[in-house]
Amino acid sequence: MALNRCPACKASVLDDDATQCPFCGASMSASAGGTTSGKTTAAASKPQRAPASQKKTAKADDPFGSELDPDKAASSAIALAPKPMKGRRHEVVCPMCETVGFAPSKASGSNVKCRNSDCMVPVFKAPRFAIEPEPEPESKSSGSGITFIVGSAVLLLAVLGGAGWFVFGSGSNKTNLGDVPPNVQPVPPLTTDGINKTNGEVSENPETNGTGEPTKTPAQIREEILERTLARIPGIARDTSQNLRKQDRRRDAALAFAAASRADGVMNQIEALRALTPPIPYFEISPLVASAWSNLEAGDRDAALPLFTKAAELSDEIPQRGPNALDAGIDLAALAIALSQDDVARKALESVRDTASGEQARYVADRAEVLFDGRFDKSNRVASVWRMPGPAYGSVAYRLAGHGDTAAAYTWAATITDPDGKIGAMSALAEVTACPSDSANDVDRPQLSDLTTLLADASPGVRAFVLSRAGRVAIATGANSNVAELVAAARTAADDIPDADAPQEPTLRSLTAAAPPNPEVYFLRAAALAELAKAEADAGDSTRAEAALDRLFAQLRGSTPAPTVLADFTDRLESVGTLGMRSQLASELNISSDTEARNAVNDFRRNLRTATEYAKQRSTLAVDFLAEFAEQKNADFAQKYLVEMASSDELGVQEPLSRVEAGWTAASLAETWGMPDIAAATRPNAQKLPRPWELDVSEKSAEAMAEQQWRRAAEVINKSDDAVEDGSRWRLAAATAFEIYEQAGLNAALDFTLTIERAHIREAVLVPLCTHIVKREGPAALESESQTRRVLPTDRIAMCLGIVRGISESNQKDTPENPDAESA
Numbered sequence: 001m002a003l004n005r006c007p008a009c010k011a012s013v014l015d016d017d018a019t020q021c022p023f024c025g026a027s028m029s030a031s032a033g034g035t036t037s038g039k040t041t042a043a044a045s046k047p048q049r050a051p052a053s054q055k056k057t058a059k060a061d062d063p064f065g066s067e068l069d070p071d072k073a074a075s076s077a078i079a080l081a082p083k084p085m086k087g088r089r090h091e092v093v094c095p096m097c098e099t100v101g102f103a104p105s106k107a108s109g110s111n112v113k114c115r116n117s118d119c120m121v122p123v124f125k126a127p128r129f130a131i132e133p134e135p136e137p138e139s140k141s142s143g144s145g146i147t148f149i150v151g152s153a154v155l156l157l158a159v160l161g162g163a164g165w166f167v168f169g170s171g172s173n174k175t176n177l178g179d180v181p182p183n184v185q186p187v188p189p190l191t192t193d194g195i196n197k198t199n200g201e202v203s204e205n206p207e208t209n210g211t212g213e214p215t216k217t218p219a220q221i222r223e224e225i226l227e228r229t230l231a232r233i234p235g236i237a238r239d240t241s242q243n244l245r246k247q248d249r250r251r252d253a254a255l256a257f258a259a260a261s262r263a264d265g266v267m268n269q270i271e272a273l274r275a276l277t278p279p280i281p282y283f284e285i286s287p288l289v290a291s292a293w294s295n296l297e298a299g300d301r302d303a304a305l306p307l308f309t310k311a312a313e314l315s316d317e318i319p320q321r322g323p324n325a326l327d328a329g330i331d332l333a334a335l336a337i338a339l340s341q342d343d344v345a346r347k348a349l350e351s352v353r354d355t356a357s358g359e360q361a362r363y364v365a366d367r368a369e370v371l372f373d374g375r376f377d378k379s380n381r382v383a384s385v386w387r388m389p390g391p392a393y394g395s396v397a398y399r400l401a402g403h404g405d406t407a408a409a410y411t412w413a414a415t416i417t418d419p420d421g422k423i424g425a426m427s428a429l430a431e432v433t434a435c436p437s438d439s440a441n442d443v444d445r446p447q448l449s450d451l452t453t454l455l456a457d458a459s460p461g462v463r464a465f466v467l468s469r470a471g472r473v474a475i476a477t478g479a480n481s482n483v484a485e486l487v488a489a490a491r492t493a494a495d496d497i498p499d500a501d502a503p504q505e506p507t508l509r510s511l512t513a514a515a516p517p518n519p520e521v522y523f524l525r526a527a528a529l530a531e532l533a534k535a536e537a538d539a540g541d542s543t544r545a546e547a548a549l550d551r552l553f554a555q556l557r558g559s560t561p562a563p564t565v566l567a568d569f570t571d572r573l574e575s576v577g578t579l580g581m582r583s584q585l586a587s588e589l590n591i592s593s594d595t596e597a598r599n600a601v602n603d604f605r606r607n608l609r610t611a612t613e614y615a616k617q618r619s620t621l622a623v624d625f626l627a628e629f630a631e632q633k634n635a636d637f638a639q640k641y642l643v644e645m646a647s648s649d650e651l652g653v654q655e656p657l658s659r660v661e662a663g664w665t666a667a668s669l670a671e672t673w674g675m676p677d678i679a680a681a682t683r684p685n686a687q688k689l690p691r692p693w694e695l696d697v698s699e700k701s702a703e704a705m706a707e708q709q710w711r712r713a714a715e716v717i718n719k720s721d722d723a724v725e726d727g728s729r730w731r732l733a734a735a736t737a738f739e740i741y742e743q744a745g746l747n748a749a750l751d752f753t754l755t756i757e758r759a760h761i762r763e764a765v766l767v768p769l770c771t772h773i774v775k776r777e778g779p780a781a782l783e784s785e786s787q788t789r790r791v792l793p794t795d796r797i798a799m800c801l802g803i804v805r806g807i808s809e810s811n812q813k814d815t816p817e818n819p820d821a822e823s824a
Contacts, residue, residue: 077113077123078103092126094119095241218778222807225779229786229803230260236800237269239793245759247273247280252767252797254287256804261294282317282328284310289331293403296338308335312344318352323726323760326354326362330392334399337412345412349392349421356387357727363391364731365768366398367428371435371477374772377738380731382476384469385534385628386527386621390424397428406432406446410454423462426454430470434486435477448485460496461525467493468531475538487535494532494548497525501558503652506565506611508588512600515607519614522559523621526552530625537632546637552625553641556618557652563615567656569608578605616662619645619655623662623669630672639673642666646678657682664691668699693724694732701736710740710748714755726761734765738772746773746781754791763798770802775810779803 080101081088088102094114101115107126114122216224237246237253250273257265270284292307311332318332319325329352336344354362360383368379388394393416400409406429413425433451451470455463467490474482504516533548573581582601591597622645629638645655645666657663663684670679697716704713717733733756741749753769756762773782786799 077111078107078126079113080115082115090126094122095124219811222779222810225783226260226804226807229779229783229800229807230257230262230265233257233797233800233804234269234272236793236797237272242793245794246276247283248763249794249797250276251283251287252763252794252801254284255290256797256801258287258290258294259801259805259808261298261808263291263294266291281314282319282325285314285318285328286331289335292335297403301339305339308339308341312336312341315344315348318348320351321353321355323354323358323362323764325352326359326392328352330362330395330399334396334403337396337400338403338405338408340408342412342415345396349396350418352392355725355727357725357731359391359395359727360388361727361731361734363388363394363398363424363428365734366395366402367431367473369768370398370402371431371473373775374768375738376734376768377736377742378476380735382472384427384527385530385625386523388424388427389524390418390421392424393418393421394424394428397425398432401429401432410446410450413454422458423466426458426462426466427469429454430466431473434470434474434482435479448482452489460493460498461521461528463493464490464497465524465528465531468528468535471535472531472538475535483539487532487539490532490535491544494529494551497528497551497555500551500554503557504561505651506561506569508569508585508604510561511569511607511611512585512589512604515610516561516614519559519618522555523617526555526559526621526625529555530628533625534628534632537629537635542635542637545635549625549638549641553622553644556622560614560618561611562652563612563619563656564654565651566608566612566615567659570612573605573608581605616660619657619660620662622655623657623665627665627669630669639675642669642673642682643675643678646670646681658684659689660684661689661692663689664695668695694728697732701732705736705739705743708744708748710744710752711755713740714752718755718757726758729758730761730764733761734768737765737769741769741773746777746785749773750785750789754789754795759792759794763794766795766798767802767805770799771806771809774803774806779807782806 080092080103083102088104090103090105090107092101092103092107092112093099094101094116099114099116099119101112103112103126109128110126111123112126114124116122233253233256237249239249250269254266254269254273257263257269266287270287273280273283288307288311292304292311295301295304295307315329315332318328329348333345333348336342336348353359364379364383365376368374368376372378397409397413400406400412409425409429413422413429416422416425429446430451433446433448451467455466458466467486471483471486471490474480474486500522506516529548529552533545533552536542536545536548576584578601581604582597585591585600585604586597589600591600622641626638626642629635632638644650644653645657648654657666658681661684663682667679667683670676670682700716701713704710704716713736714733717729717736733753737749737753740752749769753762753765756765770782770786782799782803786796786803789796791799
């Protein structure tokens with residue numbers, strides 16, 4: 001593959017679509033050997049010599065050292081080692097083939113040779129290393145101190161979508177990447193109360209910051225940093241050091257300009273996105289939608305409509321599956337509903353999906369943005385005990401509420417025909433309605449009476465589920481004035497849930513005749529009672545919580561055939577085999593025909609498999625419901641249900657937990673509650689049934705968090721099984737990042753997040769985290785971090801997008817009468 005070279009400075013240009021040299025700015029058109037009127041012009045065939053200043057820049061920035069003689073370069077290049085060793089500890093990635101090698105300190109800024117013998121451009125310049133003294137031995141932290149394992153200052157991580165350099169650490173361990181605008185000095189991180197977040201010093205007079213000279217207001221500081229950040233973003237988006245995922249950077253750049261209500265900037269970035277190869281047309285949807293929302297919120301519907309029309313035209317380009325596709329579909333659907341284009345919304349929601357865990361994580365993230373000021377960790381703590389039905393519909397409702405259009409969301413929710421989608425939308429709207437206006441981002445909420453009207457035609461189980469969810473979120477957000485009314489309404493709805501069926505004892509005849517019915521309706525009723533029990537416990541009423549749990553387990557025990565009996569049939573089938581079971585069925589059912597006997601055993605095997613799967617789901621739900629009470633105060637009553645599940649002889653009560661994955665959680669619960677015998681009885685055989693990733697990683701990351709070992713917490717997530725869905729990784733990583741920020745501050749949270757290996761998860765955490773940081777402590781410290789940390793361009797632009805969103809949301813809270821409200 002031939003590399004494009006600039007005709008002026010001879011630098012290698014990785015971007016196939018570049019029209020101008022990113023190093024010297026010269027036109028790339030002559031590099032293709034183009035002709036004019038059938039003849040090659042002298043200027044095209046022999047480019048003019050570039051100015052000395054440009055040549056110097058080109059030499060410094062060309063990673064392949066293109067102006068050197070190839071043979072001389074190869075002979076003088078320093079060979080890279082395949083793994084770190086004494087004297088060769090600096091990780092280097094080949095910009096051509098992305099092979100990792102390790103170089104000595106003397107190779108800093110010098111030519112090195114790629115380890116890949118098939119690399120087409122094996123000689124390139126290594127980046128300049130940050131040479132630092134050996135780190136001090138790690139010491140135990142005490143009190144609120146933070147222990148960081150710094151090690152080498154420069155740590156190379158290979159990530160999805162390319163390779164890049166990361167500095168792990170804080171303070172002075174930073175390397176300027178050259179994208180900081182000239183003559184720009186980082187603004188000291190100020191807060192509204194005069195506290196300097198960097199050193200914790202408190203100014204005697206916030207207006208003068210203790211210097212006696214007037215300082216700029218928070219609003220002025222935000223505006224300056226906003227302008228600087230927007231000026232940096234186009235350059236980061238076209239950065240050729242990371243040739244992959246160019247489209248992601250352009251989309252995020254457009255989103256940043258949309259967040260700042262800069263329509264021209266949005267369209268410029270969309271035009272640049274269209275010019276990239278391969279094209280990803282649906283990446284235009286979210287920036288177009290965000291820009292349309294800016295117009296709608298400014299009262300300019302006429303300007304929003306053409307943007308919506310263009311976004312809707314691209315809807316057929318959205319893939320059917322994936323996190324980016326889900327985001328585009330949700331964005332488009334929410335705007336369509338606000339503009340009374342429900343058909344467009346219905347099409348987007350019906351045709352786009354992500355993994356189950358991805359949709360659940362997106363719902364948690366959207367709830368965090370609207371109800372918890374971005375705090376993913378808080379939103380995750382009040383996640384549904386069961387899976388949230390129709391999470392994409394709930395996300396649409398949240399986004400409408402976040403834009404202050406709850407009236408449209410209520411109208412739309414009443415028309416949803418998808419059963420799960422209706423529950424998801426109603427649950428989101430109930431949670432929004434339950435919270436006071438000062439607990440979220442300026443959301444215009446309806447009244448509780450509107451919620452009652454919305455739920456009027458729902459089943460008792462759905463009403464109890466939605467109202468209990470609202471009560472739990474109200475408690476979590478401090479909306480105590482609504483808690484009693486919501487929990488009482490949920491209790492009334494639960495009273496109308498039909499009584500549980502009696503436990504079922506399966507037989508050879510019943511399992512051969514038909515498969516058991518789908519227990520989903522019973523699971524929903526049990527989930528509603530679980531949410532009610534948790535709401536009652538959170539509100540301090542353990543008696544009513546226990547009563548709800550009694551009804552919950554009764555619903556579960558009548559939902560499927562008795563699991564222990566099903567397990568006995570499974571063991572019998574494995575013991576006697578198909579022929580033996582055929583003989584037993586022929587005797588039990590008085591079958592004389594071999595054909596009938598063969599059909600009977602096939603029916604039995606199929607129905608037994610279905611019934612066993614339902615029973616497995618039932619056991620998992622039962623354990624998951626109990627796990628919600630593991631750290632609940634005054635919830636000792638929950639322990640008796642685990643004892644019954646492990647040891648009861650009553651039909652339908654005992655669960656064969658050691659045969660299902662949920663047994664690991666049950667064993668962990670039993671250990672927490674001081675019941676070693678129950679733990680031993682429920683713990684599965686690890687060779688037959690490995691410990692689930694979520695449980696293992698949650699415990700190990702919690703241990704690392706307790707010891708304030710942030711990098712180790714990230715490494716636990718990185719080393720997880722590849723079979724684990726990314727939605728689960730994202731959910732754990734995002735919650736952990738926010739918890740670290742609350743415990744240890746900005747640098748520790750960024751250190752953790754930038755150690756996450758999967759690029760799309762890392763960026764999905766960075767944007768909301770940086771947005772929240774800006775809203776909490778202002779943008780100055782984060783601006784400095786975004787300039788000096790050595791990170792991939794996609795990560796840098798994610799940080800900048802978070803800065804812009806945080807500033808824009810902070811500005812929206814300032815009223816015209818009080819533009820500097822933060823400093824009051």
